[in-house]
Amino acid sequence: MEDRWYTASAPGKFVILGEHAVVYGKPALVLAVDRRMTCSVRFGPRNTINGERVDLEKQPHLKYLTRNIDHCVEFLTRSRIPVGSGMGSSAALSAAAAMALRALQSIGYEEKDIVDDAYGAELYAQGSGSPMDASACVHGKGITVNVPDTDRPLWTISRGERTWNVSDIDVPDMTFVIGNTGIKAPTGPQVDKVRRFITKNHFAADIMDEIESTTLEGYDAIRRNNVEHLGRLMTSNHKLLSILGVSCKELNKLVNAALPFSYGAKLTGSGGGGCMVALTDDPQKVCETIKSHGGTPYIVQTGVQGARLENGDNEDPVVDIIP
Ligand code: MEV
Numbered sequence: 001m002e003d004r005w006y007t008a009s010a011p012g013k014f015v016i017l018g019e020h021a022v023v024y025g026k027p028a029l030v031l032a033v034d035r036r037m038t039c040s041v042r043f044g045p046r047n048t049i050n051g052e053r054v055d056l057e058k059q060p061h062l063k064y065l066t067r068n069i070d071h072c073v074e075f076l077t078r079s080r081i082p083v084g085s086g087m088g089s090s091a092a093l094s095a096a097a098a099m100a101l102r103a104l105q106s107i108g109y110e111e112k113d114i115v116d117d118a119y120g121a122e123l124y125a126q127g128s129g130s131p132m133d134a135s136a137c138v139h140g141k142g143i144t145v146n147v148p149d150t151d152r153p154l155w156t157i158s159r160g161e162r163t164w165n166v167s168d169i170d171v172p173d174m175t176f177v178i179g180n181t182g183i184k185a186p187t188g189p190q191v192d193k194v195r196r197f198i199t200k201n202h203f204a205a206d207i208m209d210e211i212e213s214t215t216l217e218g219y220d221a222i223r224r225n226n227v228e229h230l231g232r233l234m235t236s237n238h239k240l241l242s243i244l245g246v247s248c249k250e251l252n253k254l255v256n257a258a259l260p261f262s263y264g265a266k267l268t269g270s271g272g273g274g275c276m277v278a279l280t281d282d283p284q285k286v287c288e289t290i291k292s293h294g295g296t297p298y299i300v301q302t303g304v305q306g307a308r309l310e311n312g313d314n315e316d317p318v319v320d321i322i323p
Helices: 060-065 089-104 111-126 132-139 187-200 204-223 227-244 249-261 283-292
Strands: 006-017 028-044 072-079 142-145 153-159 162-168 175-180 264-268 275-280 296-300
Touching: 006 089, 006 132, 006 204, 006 227, 006 264, 006 275, 028 089, 028 132, 028 204, 028 296, 060 089, 060 111, 072 089, 089 111, 089 132, 111 132, 111 153, 111 187, 132 142, 132 153, 132 162, 175 249, 175 283, 187 204, 204 227, 227 249, 227 264, 227 275, 249 264, 249 275, 249 283, 275 283, 283 296
Parallel strands: none
Antiparallel strands: 006 028, 028 072, 028 142, 142 162, 153 162, 175 275, 175 296, 264 275
16 A cells, blocks of 8 residues: 655635635635645554544545545645635635545546535535636636626636636735734535525625626726726725624724725635735834724735645655745
8 A cells, every 4th residue: 555645735825806605606816825834644544633543533534635545544734724714714625635635546637626625625524616716726826707898718617506617727826914904704504694684685686796797997007007906996895894794893903904904815725704905015014003993914926826736756745845
């Protein structure tokens, strides 16, 4: 039995515009960031995570990804992506584990196969959602979802009545600062909350339409490098997400604190806690104000590579490949 380690990593992400509405087939814009999740795998006598014996029933992402493997698997994971914070930690784990497990089994793959694995794991674990996070964490750089007339299509994914067309976009040369509230808020319950809102409120469809036009305008602003307009659209998107009920007082506090030093700011990801993002040309000021309002700031680099194998022919797990 093969007992060498195989290691892969995948980046986290933030959503510039369009989260939640994307679940209903609306457009979204997403960038990968320089905070990665790393996962090493090898066959072993029992299932373990970071040396601790584990029941995979309690690890639905990993259970799904190992469903066709009839050996036990040892996993080592390391993350610089804050967990449960809207930055794609579970999609990045699914992507890195999927890639490492395929390498372990000598199963060939293309980027789309890893997206299918990672999205399958996300759906198995959280029950609903779009393939946006999985696509962003696998592809890296920048993606659009359901933006019409893009010139670099990547893949199309359908589930039930929904279809998501994912395309590659040029990463804008803009500075973004993330602010983490420190409150963990898993995606599934937030997606369910929006679903309940939609079934109860007849004007929810109007909000979804407004998020759609905000996102499409934002795509145009990115292509024109119009940072002021993109910022305004981000702030409008935050207000629309607040109406949907997925913001919280800690997110609003960080957004409001960042706004005087930013072109715009909004929650990013599923909300309810987790992170906000500000578009700014004064990242130090934004970091200071996020800190003084109780958050943890990260200046993120964008334009990063997607999921990748890390150790080639190396026999050892990659202990710390993260800068
Ligand atoms: C979470 O990062 C993004 C959501 O739109 C859920 C999804 O697209 O699956 C809230």
